[in-house]
Amino acid sequence: MTGGPKIQIRGVAKSFGAAGRTAPALAEVDLDVAERELVCLLGPSGCGKSTLLNIVAGFLAPSTGIVLVDGRPVTGPAPERGVVFQEYALFPWLTVTGNVEFGPLLQSRPAAERKRTVDRYLDLVGLRVHADKFPAQLSGGMKQRVAIARALANDPTVILMDEPFGALDAQTREVLQDELSHIQRVEHKTILFVTHSIREAVYLADRVVVMTSAPGRIKQVFPIKLPEVRDRFAPEFTQYESDITRVVKEEVAKVRE
Amino acid sequence: MASFVSNVSTLVESGLRGPALTRRRALALRVGAVIAFVALWSGLAGLVVALRLFNPIFLPGPWLVLGSLAELAAKGQLWGHVGATLERVAIGFGTGAALGVALGLAAGYLVPVRNVVEPIVEMLRPIPPLAVLPLFIVWVGIGEPSKIGFITYATFFPIFLTTVTGVRQIDPLLLRAARSLGARGLALFTRVILPAALPDILIGLRLGVALAFFVIVISEFIGAEQGLGYLINDGRNFFLVPQMLGAAVVLGLLGYAGSELVRLLERRLTRWQHPA
Numbered sequence: 190m191t192g193g194p195k196i197q198i199r200g201v202a203k204s205f206g207a208a209g210r211t212a213p214a215l216a217e218v219d220l221d222v223a224e225r226e227l228v229c230l231l232g233p234s235g236c237g238k239s240t241l242l243n244i245v246a247g248f249l250a251p252s253t254g255i256v257l258v259d260g261r262p263v264t265g266p267a268p269e270r271g272v273v274f275q276e277y278a279l280f281p282w283l284t285v286t287g288n289v290e291f292g293p294l295l296q297s298r299p300a301a302e303r304k305r306t307v308d309r310y311l312d313l314v315g316l317r318v319h320a321d322k323f324p325a326q327l328s329g330g331m332k333q334r335v336a337i338a339r340a341l342a343n344d345p346t347v348i349l350m351d352e353p354f355g356a357l358d359a360q361t362r363e364v365l366q367d368e369l370s371h372i373q374r375v376e377h378k379t380i381l382f383v384t385h386s387i388r389e390a391v392y393l394a395d396r397v398v399v400m401t402s403a404p405g406r407i408k409q410v411f412p413i414k415l416p417e418v419r420d421r422f423a424p425e426f427t428q429y430e431s432d433i434t435r436v437v438k439e440e441v442a443k444v445r446e
Numbered sequence: 447m448a449s450f451v452s453n454v455s456t457l458v459e460s461g462l463r464g465p466a467l468t469r470r471r472a473l474a475l476r477v478g479a480v481i482a483f484v485a486l487w488s489g490l491a492g493l494v495v496a497l498r499l500f501n502p503i504f505l506p507g508p509w510l511v512l513g514s515l516a517e518l519a520a521k522g523q524l525w526g527h528v529g530a531t532l533e534r535v536a537i538g539f540g541t542g543a544a545l546g547v548a549l550g551l552a553a554g555y556l557v558p559v560r561n562v563v564e565p566i567v568e569m570l571r572p573i574p575p576l577a578v579l580p581l582f583i584v585w586v587g588i589g590e591p592s593k594i595g596f597i598t599y600a601t602f603f604p605i606f607l608t609t610v611t612g613v614r615q616i617d618p619l620l621l622r623a624a625r626s627l628g629a630r631g632l633a634l635f636t637r638v639i640l641p642a643a644l645p646d647i648l649i650g651l652r653l654g655v656a657l658a659f660f661v662i663v664i665s666e667f668i669g670a671e672q673g674l675g676y677l678i679n680d681g682r683n684f685f686l687v688p689q690m691l692g693a694a695v696v697l698g699l700l701g702y703a704g705s706e707l708v709r710l711l712e713r714r715l716t717r718w719q720h721p722a
Contacts, residue, residue, distance in 0.1 A: 248622055268628035278623040282641040282718045292627040295637070323721040343627050 193260065194221035195379040196245065196347060201254035202404075203240050213404035214240050217254070220398060220407065222347075227373055227380040229390035229397045231433070233441045237405030238383045239351055245381060246272050246349050258347055268292060271340035275352040277332040279324040285311070285335050286320045292343030310338035313372060330361040337369070341376060350382045354389065363421075366392050374417055387437060391429045392419055399433060402440045409436050484508050506688045511695060514688035518677075528696060530672035531662055534590070535704075538597025539658040546602045546654070547647055550609025555639055560610070567606060575600035575661055579668070588669030593662070600661045601654035605647070612646025613639055645719065648712045652705050659701035674700075 198220040204211035215237040222228045230238040243249040245256050247266040256263040258270060266272075279288050286307050293303045311317045314334035324332055333353055340348055353369075354362045366389060373380065373393075384390055390397045397411040411433055415425060467475075491507030494500060518524040553560040578599065582592040616639065624638040640647075666675025674693045681690035 246622075246626060248626075266622065266625040268626070270626060272623065272626040274619055274623065276619055278617070278619040280620060280623075280638070280641070282644070282716075291624075291629075291637070295628045295633055323718045325718065326721050339627070 195224040195226070195259065196220075196222040196381065197257040197260075198241070198245065199255050199257070201241065201244055201251045201256060203237070203244060203249065203252050215244075215251075216404040216406045218405070218407060222379055222381060224379055225377045226395045227382060227393055229394035230381065230383045230400060231385065231387065231390045231397055231437065232400030232405060232408075233402050233437070234385060235403050236400045236440070237403060238400055241405070242349050242351050242381060242383050245347075246270055268296075268343050269346050271343055271345035271348045273333070273336050273340050273348065273350040273353045275355045277324070277329075277336045277356075279332055279335055279339070281324050284321050284323055285316060285327070288324070288335055289338045289342045291339060296343075306342050310342045313341070313375070314338045314368065328361075329357050330365060333357065333365060334368070337372070341372070341378075345378070347379045347381070350380060352383050352385070354386075355384070362389070369393060370417075370419070387430055387433050388421065391415075391426060391433065392421060397429075397433060399436050399440075402443050408440065503685070503687055506691065510688040511691045514686065515692040515696070518689070518692070524696075527672055527674055527677050527693070528700070530670075530676075531666065531674045531697075532700065534593050534597060534666075534673065535658045535662055535700075538594040538662070539601050539654060541594070542598040542601030542658075543605050543651055543654060545598070546605030546650065547609050550606045550647070550650075551613055551635060551639060551643070553606075554610040554613025554643065555635070564610075567603065571603050571607075576664060579665060583668065593665040593670070596665045597658050597662055601658050604653040604657065605650035608646045608650030608653070609643060612643030615646070616642045645712075645716050648708065648715065652708045652712070655704040655708055656701060659697060659704065663697065 198218055201215065201218045202213065203215040204213045206212050218241060220228075230241060232238050240249065244251050245258075245263065247263050247270065263270075280291065283291065289307045289310055290303050293306050298306070307320070308317065311320055314337060316331060316334055316338065319327065319331065324335070327335065337353070354365050357365065370393060382390075382393060391413060394413050397413060399408045399411070400406065401408045411429065413429060415423075415429070420426060488507050488509075491502070491505050491510075494505050495502045495507075515524065518527075549559075549563060553563045575596065579592075579596055582596050582599070586592045586595060620638060620642060621634075624634060629638055662673070663675035663678065666673035667679045670676040670679075674697050677693035678690045681687065681693065
């Protein structure tokens with residue numbers, strides 16, 4: 190390993206549509222994410238932040254540019270890059286345990302080790318008692334906890350989260366933000382997190398990357414110099430919130446024009 | 447009006463329509479319907495005899511049908527016929543199901559395979575299977591292979607089509623999730639695509655079982671020495687209407703048992719859709 194940035198996004202652009210009539214979604218993005226860093230991509234809807242995440246995940250190929258993880262180019266989805274989706278994407282035919290065990294099972298880990306892994310991550314997200322339930326029996330917040338445990342149990346070096354709490358109600362959302370913040374203090378993963386909630390970004394991120402409206406590019410980067418455990422009502426917190434809000438509003442206004 | 451909502455607590459518990467039928471009452475209704483059907487049949491057959499409407503040989507009562515079955519059973523012939531039919535259905539349907547599911551999974555997931563297989567299937571599908579039975583006989587003779595092959599051919603289509611539908615309806619997000627968890631190649635098929643498409647595949651299997659019993663009879667009309675279809679045809683040649691009806695009743699029961707078996711399998715395998 191080089192000791193350089195964990196994720197290197199170099200000149201990544203993406204256009205959609207057939208040849209001749211393409212619409213640019215993402216224009217020339219350069220971004221580094223350091224090991225153990227949590228970076229939030231923030232921007233108006235349609236700014237290409239999810240597109241960028243999907244390119245890092247390997248679901249989409251960039252039109253130009255390259256993404257490197259640990260110095261190796263991304264050519265497709267791989268277990269080193271875990272993904273948590275807004276719509277949970279749990280396997281409905283598997284129980285909570287079955288879902289969390291999915292990755293370790295594919296890697297043919299021995300049963301005892303799998304059980305330890307499942308127990309550890311279900312404890313981390315507080316779902317041990319629901320281990321034998323099917324996704325259809327869980328609330329949205331519980332489903333997303335399972336999805337996070339499933340991603341962690343596969344031991345990825347990078348976790349990509351695409352508006353993971355976007356489908357949840359406000360209260361559940363804050364609870365899960367607290368839990369993710371706690372998980373990050375325990376697990377120290379490298380996380381790229383897409384959101385359109387400024388509060389969420391300031392609460393979770395080491396750095397907030399604000400993107401422009403389509404075609405998306407990086408407008409401004411805010412390093413968040415707040416303690417690990419954050420208070421949503423601290424004056425410094427609200428200062429970051431208002432600073433970022435001002436920058437985001439310019440972009441939202443552009444979309445309206 | 448016993449089941450009508452009469453107080454607030456039943457309303458709260460079971461809504462405006464009142465409590466659902468208990469399992470026992472539902473079963474009683476089902477058994478009652480069968481008994482009523484047999485009674486109606488007996489009544490009609492009795493009426494034909496009593497009023498001399500027409501030769502009663504055309505509509506024998508259930509007792510005569512049962513009698514002829516008992517006679518066949520006593521002579522030890524019935525089991526041979528039932529066994530022959532079941533064996534053909536089992537092998538033919540099993541092969542058709544295996545082919546239909548395997549090709550359906552491949553065609554549903556891999557676009558090039560779909561583009562090759564689908565047009566051929568769509569061209570063959572509108573041809574009633576019966577129309578190709580003579581061809582099977584010309585190609586492989588009137589023995590077992592043509593009978594089994596015929597069932598395989600007929601059952602393949604519904605199973606293939608529902609499998610393709612099932613695979614194409616899989617949420618693409620699930621496939622993305624699976625790939626980013628490291629699933630690829632055969633593991634992607636066995637751990638994600640197959641279970642995700644299973645509810646549709648099981649519908650195809652149920653249609654296939656019914657179709658298998660539907661077509662086996664016809665192929666047993668031609669050049670068979672055993673089987674329930676043979677019994678019916680033999681009954682026609684010798685004007686043994688009770689034997690014809692008896693064989694038909696056994697076929698009905700077997701077909702019913704077959705689709706119940708698939709239904710049982712369905713309930714076991716897709717419990718996750720409606721967990722308790």
